[in-house]
Amino acid sequence: MTKENILLVGSGGVGTMAAYALEYSGKASVTSVLRSDYARVVDKGFTIDSCDYGHVEGFRTTNVVNSVEKAKLFGPFGYIVVTTKNLPDITDITEVIAPVVTSDSTIVLIQNGIGIERDFFKKFPKNAVLSGVSLIQSVNRNGYVEHTTQDILKLGYFDNPSLSKELQESICRKFVGLYSNEKVDCEYDSDVKFSRWRKLVYNACLNPVCALVGVDTGRLEIFGGVDSIIRASMGEIIQIAKSDGVALPEDVIEFMIRSDDPMYFKPSMLVDVEKKNFMEIEVICGNPVRIAKKNGVEVFNLSLIYELLKIIQLKLKEEKRLITVPKVRPVPA
Amino acid sequence: MTKENILLVGSGGVGTMAAYALEYSGKASVTSVLRSDYARVVDKGFTIDSCDYGHVEGFRTTNVVNSVEKAKLFGPFGYIVVTTKNLPDITDITEVIAPVVTSDSTIVLIQNGIGIERDFFKKFPKNAVLSGVSLIQSVNRNGYVEHTTQDILKLGYFDNPSLSKELQESICRKFVGLYSNEKVDCEYDSDVKFSRWRKLVYNACLNPVCALVGVDTGRLEIFGGVDSIIRASMGEIIQIAKSDGVALPEDVIEFMIRSDDPMYFKPSMLVDVEKKNFMEIEVICGNPVRIAKKNGVEVFNLSLIYELLKIIQLKLKEEKRLITVPKVRPVPA
Structure with a gap:
């Protein structure tokens, strides 16, 4: 059997475990593009502590490269899996993968947010784009991956009207087959749009509010913020989803509020703020x-939360010297 | 001529310059209650660099004490001037001054915010309470006071229905007389409620938003926040003022937005956040x-801003060990 040739862009906690799953079955040959971890992984591979696979030393994908340009040597790729942090205001990932996208490539977005397919359809209008909603907890710290909750992955497709639904479904089901093994819970999701909006009920509310005020979800609740801000904000997400054709049940609000029990849990956006990393504000809040x-x-809470976070993101851009402000404050003439 | 006996509570930048003005004229004898600066001021007084009075070494009020209880030795006081930071969620200043309030005392609140008289009228229903709106820029750092813009003070009274308007006005005009000299711009303000709401247009919008996102007013504008958040929030203050009987002109919005030009100015609440000091959220945002x-x-922006700041204030209370959260996050039964 010929192995499926797959490119993986983004080896964080989610991406490395996706690479592991794809190589684990023996059905895929993965080329991964690494940046900061490249030297360490070439040298001794990833060290992984996984609730699904146990302790793993020296994990490398079939090929390891440090740029998409170099990955072309190992192409063409049937699937291009994007598991980077989703920061369109910082990096245009469509530009990053453009050199390896062919007419036969399927792009697989295992990323947070809503409306994340649009830039891809604009640039690659003939390609299938899969939608992966991951519920894994997994963190990569300089090549050491700590994977703490089962790899649950729902996969469907962002509907491309230039391709038949049958074709897109079969392309997606094939990828599910490549990813699946007895450890992971990977399934074809015929209503992945629902799953994506559902996940956003948590991510678009608890993530940004915890990031803004600097407390975990437990303290947010004890300090009154769940009652004063979160419930109403989650209600706004339900209304937007409805306007986008997705009927989320009202009880998803309580489910998401309780989903960290009994942890004082820091959502990823709060961790980003604390580490001075960019936040996924455009795909989680802006879209x-x-x-x-x-x-x-009308979404009063979500609008203001987004506008506040945009300023924090721009401040961080200035701190990282990606933008500058004039020495003297400009004033109207 | 007998000097008027005055108690001053709160010797920050505003309070110390108020004490200086009151002593300067020779018409008042001020007893000031100091906390953190007490030892230094007893030892060598305040050092002041003032745009109004020049360089001053060794300034002390007539009496210096370290508690209101000790101030009683020098009473009774005709005026009790409160120039503390206004933090009713942290300290009940009505309790602090209660030991020295007599039936003849007038309480003078030279403090930020709206609705700040209520707790005083509740506790001291027969006393006159004056309203001081200060436009001074003055900072006290451990006994060194840097005073950088002229001491402009508008004084009126919070109307106490149990006292005649004539009496309250004459009590207020007398205090204006005690405070006035050729350096300061202190005047009786027959519509001080207007002045108080007007100042709030800046303080309730630029202060909290800069505090939330961590940038000065110049960056807030460059990064889009003045257009996306501030104008609408200031419009909400105008609507609340209107509902409270105060007609602020629309052009106050542009005036306040431009009032820091051409500085990259950090409002006091941002400085508080950076220094981990409590913010005046209840009198500036909550009321x-x-x-x-x-x-x-309906004030969507101001409500959410207030709710966000409340959580930050509670987080700071926890950090300062004024409150604790349970070791394990409480969850519903």
């Missing part, structure tokens, strides 16, 4: 607000 | 929102 505006849904 | 709610004015 929902833009969909709301387009569809005439 | 306006409560007035809005009572009067049926």
Whole structure:
């Protein structure tokens, strides 16, 4: 059997475990593009402590490269799996993968957020784009991956009207087959749009509010923020989803509020703020607000939260010297 | 001529310059209650660099004490001037001054915020309470006071229905006389409620938003926050003021937005956050929102901003060990 040739871009906690699953079955040959961990992984591979696979030393994908340009040597790739942090305001990932996208490539986005397929369809209008909603907890710290909750992955497709539904479904089911093994819970999701909006009920509310005020979800609740901010904000997500054709049940609010029990849990965006990393504000906050505006849904909380976070992101851009402000504050003439 | 006997509580940048003005004229004898600066001031007084009075070494009020209880030795006081930071969620200043309030005392609040008289009228229903709106820039750092813009003080009274307007006005005008000299711009303000709401247009919007996102007013504008958040929030203050009987002109919005030009200015609440000091959120944000709610004015921005800041204040309370959270996150039964 010929192995399926797969490119993986983004070896964080989620991406490395995806690479592991794809190589584990023996059905895929993965080329991974590494940046900061490249030297360490070439030298001694990833060290993984996984609730699914146990302790693993020296994990490397079939090929390891440090740029997409170099990955071309090992192409073409049937699937290009994108597991980077989703930061369109910082990096245009469509540009990053463009050199390896062919007419036969399927792009697999295992990433947070809503409306994340649009830039890909704009640039690659003939390609299938899969939608992966991951529920894994896994963190990569300089080549050491700590994977703490089962790899649960729902996969469907972002509908590309230039391709038949049958074709897109079969392309997706094939990828599910490549990813699946007895350890992971990977399944074809015929309503992945629902799953994506559902996950956003947590991510678009608890993530940004905890990031803004600097407390975990437990303290947010004890200090009154769940009652004063989160429930209403989650209600706004439900209204936007509805305007986008997705009917989320009301009880998803309580489910998400309770989903960290009994942990004082720091959502990823709070961790980002603390580590001075960029936050996924455009795909988690900005896109929902833009969909709301387009569809005439009023979302007072989510709009203001997004506007506040945009300023924090720009401040961080200035701190990282990606932008500068004039020495003297500009004033109107 | 007998000097007027005055108690001053709160010798920060504003309070120390108020004490200086009151002693300067020779018409008042000030007893000041110091906390953190007590030892230094007893030893060598305040050092002041003042745009109004020049360089001053060794300034002390007539009496210096380290508690209100000890101040009683020098009473009774005709005026009790409160120039503390206004933090009713942290310290009940009505309790602090209670030991020295007599039936003849006038309480003078030279403090930020709206609705700040209520707790005083509740506790001291027969006393006159004056309203001081200060536009001074003055900072006290461990006994060294840097005073950088002229001491402009508007004084009126919070109307106490149990006292005649004539009496309250004459009590207030007398205090203006004690405070006035050729350096300061201190005047009786027959519409001090207007001045207080007007100042809040800046303080309730630029202060908290800069504190939330961690940038000065110049960066806030460059990064888009003045357009996306501040104008609308200031509009909400105008609506609340209107519901409270105060007609602020629309152009106050542009005036306040431009009032720091051409500085990259850090409002006091941002400085508080950076120094991990408590913020005046209840009198600057909470009271306006409560007035809005009572009067049926919808203030989406100000409400959410207030709720966010409340959580940050509680987080700081926890960090300062004024409150604790349970070791294990409580979950519903």
